[in-house]
Every structure is written in structure tokens, then in C-alpha cells.
Amino acid sequence: MITQVSDSLHTQLMRTYDGSLPSAGPRSLGAIRRQAFERFKNTGFPTVKDEDWKYTNVQPLIGQDYSLELPSAAPNVDLSKADIPSLDAYRIVMVDGQYSSELSTDEDIPGLTILPIDQAFERLCFAKYFAEYADKTDNPFVALNTALFTSGLFIEVEKNHQLQKPVHIIHMATSAKPLFTQTRNLYVVSAFAEAEFIESFITGDGAARNLNNIVSEIVVRENAKLQHYYLQVAEPHSNYLNHTEIYQEKHSLYNNYNCTFPGAAFVRNNINVRLGESEVESHLYGITLTADKQFVDNHTIVDHLKPHCESYEWYKNITQDTSTAVFNGKIFVRQDAQKTNAFQQNNNMLIGEKSAVYTKPQLEIFADDVKCSHGCTIGQFDNAALFYLRARGISEAQARVLLVHAFAFDVTSRFANPVVREYVEHLVEQGL
Numbered sequence: 001m002i003t004q005v006s007d008s009l010h011t012q013l014m015r016t017y018d019g020s021l022p023s024a025g026p027r028s029l030g031a032i033r034r035q036a037f038e039r040f041k042n043t044g045f046p047t048v049k050d051e052d053w054k055y056t057n058v059q060p061l062i063g064q065d066y067s068l069e070l071p072s073a074a075p076n077v078d079l080s081k082a083d084i085p086s087l088d089a090y091r092i093v094m095v096d097g098q099y100s101s102e103l104s105t106d107e108d109i110p111g112l113t114i115l116p117i118d119q120a121f122e123r124l125c126f127a128k129y130f131a132e133y134a135d136k137t138d139n140p141f142v143a144l145n146t147a148l149f150t151s152g153l154f155i156e157v158e159k160n161h162q163l164q165k166p167v168h169i170i171h172m173a174t175s176a177k178p179l180f181t182q183t184r185n186l187y188v189v190s191a192f193a194e195a196e197f198i199e200s201f202i203t204g205d206g207a208a209r210n211l212n213n214i215v216s217e218i219v220v221r222e223n224a225k226l227q228h229y230y231l232q233v234a235e236p237h238s239n240y241l242n243h244t245e246i247y248q249e250k251h252s253l254y255n256n257y258n259c260t261f262p263g264a265a266f267v268r269n270n271i272n273v274r275l276g277e278s279e280v281e282s283h284l285y286g287i288t289l290t291a292d293k294q295f296v297d298n299h300t301i302v303d304h305l306k307p308h309c310e311s312y313e314w315y316k317n318i319t320q321d322t323s324t325a326v327f328n329g330k331i332f333v334r335q336d337a338q339k340t341n342a343f344q345q346n347n348n349m350l351i352g353e354k355s356a357v358y359t360k361p362q363l364e365i366f367a368d369d370v371k372c373s374h375g376c377t378i379g380q381f382d383n384a385a386l387f388y389l390r391a392r393g394i395s396e397a398q399a400r401v402l403l404v405h406a407f408a409f410d411v412t413s414r415f416a417n418p419v420v421r422e423y424v425e426h427l428v429e430q431g432l
Contacts, residue, residue: 009061009065018041021037032130044140055326064209079170097171097212097214117153120186125156133247133274149215153183162194170199171200171214191223199230208237213241215245222252223250227416229259229417230242231423232267239267250278258285280306286315292321299329304332304337308339316346316348326359331362333367348378381403382403386400389402
């Protein structure tokens with residue numbers, strides 16, 4: 001049975017693309033695509049026998065039939081599901097992975113270049129950074145994406161430029177037939193630049209089952225700063241495989257705020273941060289609230305390559321009903337990375353009696369002059385605290401909301417954007 005379902009999408013991809021990969025782009029891109037496709041052919045899709053996919057069974061997803069052809073982008077779609085009250089931002093809309101100029105902010109923004117990925121092939125940044133970092137991982141979905149991506153987004157923030165407003169990127173699934181999309185993004189924040197990216201994932205009314213394989217490569221150059229938010233509010237028939245690869249240069253700052261709420265049936269986030277030079281700082285924060293039969297897996301890697309760097313990671317999971325949350329966080333401190341300061345914490349609250357959490361915080365330290373720590377807690381709802389609040393006239397429903405807010409506060413209080421913080425806190429309350 002497992003062999004039968006695991007062959008479905010794999011066979012379809014082999015039959016469609018073997019010997020005829022997408023040809024757009026320079027000759028060097030064609031070579032990168034062929035090498036990536038060979039890697040995927042040799043490895044195939046991961047199974048639960050692979051340690052990194054031990055709790056993440058992709059077989060039910062890849063055992064179904066999908067269309068591999070992107071539909072025509074619909075200009076009239078309802079984007080209200082991605083609205084963040086009081087947020088003033090530049091808007092970019094991706095419909096089934098395709099950039100929609102009609103729905104996006106059409107003004108020229110000083111210091112900011114936004115292009116569909118297929119129009120960025122000749123840019124110097126693209127040639128320098130594309131597949132330079134993500135493809136050095138052993139994730140077969142990255143190899144598949146590199147070989148077969150047909151759409152995506154290129155963003156470059158110019159040197160010395162500080163964006164006056166956030167960039168709100170809306171990823172919307174709309175196809176009326178089951179669809180497998182492969183989206184490739186490349187974001188470059190140039191030296192001494194500052195930017196804030198907010199990415200929302202939503203599902204349009206009438207959309208069919210969809211599986212989205214998204215790979216984003218992010219380069220934060222010397223003295224640059226990037227605040228980056230993921231807000232997952234898609235519907236149950238949407239499924240996501242997100243791989244984000246970040247490379248930081250000297251004196252740069254990268255903050256990632258990863259938030260997932262009841263909705264999308266399957267979410268796997270790989271967030272890998274490489275601190276490639278000295279005096280680099282990174283912060284990773286995560287809030288996951290699951291419900292029904294939802295499955296959310298967050299895998300993170302923070303790789304300290306050079307000395308005098310600092311990283312801080314704090315993820316919190318709240319599981320309801322029969323849902324499952326996974327956290328696997330790795331911190332590497334390489335031999336050259338002396339004077340490293342690294343912190344990792346994962347806290348979990350199980351509200352549903354049949355819900356589950358799998359957590360694996362890890363440290364691998366090869367340097368001897370470092371300050372590193374990690375920790376993990378798993379607990380259920382505090383009935384004593386609930387009784388305390390109810391005894392003071394607070395309803396049970398409101399008391400539960402207050403306790404979950406208090407649990408999540410350590411993470412949400414660190415959000416740099418107060419508008420997004422208020423929005424996330426509202427989604428936590430709504431998700432309960």
C-alpha cells in the first residue's frame with residue numbers, strides 16, 4: 001500500500017519532466033536544474049524512515065493526483081482573508097505561486113525591486129545567490145523545486161535604503177482543480193538596508209485540494225536588517241512544504257516570526273539560518289496553535305560558522321482536539337565560532353486530550369569558548385489557574401483565552417511590529 005501511494009506523484013513527475021525540464025533562463029540555470037533533478041531521482045520523496053521526517057508522513061499527500069500546470073491567474077479574487085487591521089504596507093499578491101501585478105501595489109517604490117522570478121534570471125543578484133545555499137541541504141523537496149519551479153518572486157532592497165513601510169506578501173491558493181505548485185523566491189537585502197516582510201498564506205473560496213512546495217532563499221548582507229513574518233491562515237484543503245534558507249553577512253540582523261493557526265491540514269516549515277560571518281545576530285520566534293486533525297512540523301537550524309555571533313530561538317506550541325505539532329530545533333556551533341551566545345527554548349501546552357507534541361531540541365558544539373543553552377517543557381492546561389479565574393466571575397471560555405494568551409505572551413511580546421502582534425493575539429483568541 002505504501003509503495004502504491006508513494007509512487008503516484010513521483011511517477012507523474014518522472015513521466016512529465018524526465019528529459020524535458022523547464023528551459024527558460026540562462027544556460028547555467030539549465031545545468032543547475034538538471035543536477036537538481038538527478039539528485040531528486042536518486043533520493044525520491046522522504047519517508048518516516050528518514051530521521052528528519054520521522055514524524056512527518058508525506059505519503060498521503062504525494063499519493064494523490066494533482067495538476068502540474070499552473071492555471072491562469074485570476075484578477076478578481078477576494079484578499080480579505082489576509083487583511084491585517086491598521087497595517088499600512090506595500091502589497092504583493094501571489095496567486096497559485098504566480099505574481100499578480102493587477103492585485104499588487106503598482107507604484108514605483110524607491111529602493112525596492114520586485115519581479116516575477118522568471119524576469120530576474122539575468123540580474124547579477126540572481127546569478128550570485130540562486131541555489132547557492134538552499135541546494136546544499138539534503139531536503140529532496142528543495143532539489144525538486146530547483147529542477148521544476150516555474151514561478152516565484154524576486155525582491156531586492158537596494159544598498160543604504162530603509163523601506164518606509166512593510167512589504168505584505170500574500171500567497172493565495174485559488175485553483176478549482178487539485179494543484180501541485182512549486183514556487184521559488186529569492187530575497188536580497190543589500191548592505192546597510194532595512195526591510196520588513198510579512199507573508200500571509202490564505203485559501204480562496206472554491207479552491208480545490210492543493211499542495212505547495214515553496215523554497216525561499218534570503219540573503220541579508222553586511223549591516224542589513226530584516227524583520228520577517230510568516231502568518232499561516234490557510235484552509236484545511238491547503239498543504240504546505242516551506243523551506244526557507246537564510247544567509248547572513250557581517251553585522252547583520254535577521255528576525256523570523258513564524259505563526260501557524262487552525263486551518264491548513266499539513267504544514268512543514270524548514271527554517272535554516274546560516275550565520276556566515278562574525279558579529280551576526282538572529283532571532284527565531286514561533287507560535288503554533290493547532291486544531292481538529294491538523295499537522296504542523298517546524299524544523300529549524302541555526303548554524304554558527306564564525307565567532308562573536310548571537311542567536312535566540314523560542315517556539316511555543318498549543319495543540320487542540322486530535323492535532324499534532326512537531327518541533328525539531330538544531331543549533332550548530334562550528335569550531336571557528338568562538339564567543340558564540342546561543343539560546344533555544346520550546347514550550348508546549350496540550351489542550352486536547354488526544355492531541356500530541358513531538359519535540360527534539362538539539363545542540364552540537366565544536367567550540368570551547370561559548371555560552372549555549374536549550375530547554376523544553378510539555379504540559380497540559382492548568383486547571384488550578386482555570387478555577388482561580390472562574391472563582392472571580394470570569395467565564396470558562398474567557399479564562400481559557402486568558403491563560404493561553406499568558407502562555408503565548410513570552411513570544412508575541414517580542415514581535416517588532418505592534419500591529420502584527422495585535423493581529424496574532426486576535427488569531428490566537430479566535431483559534432480557541
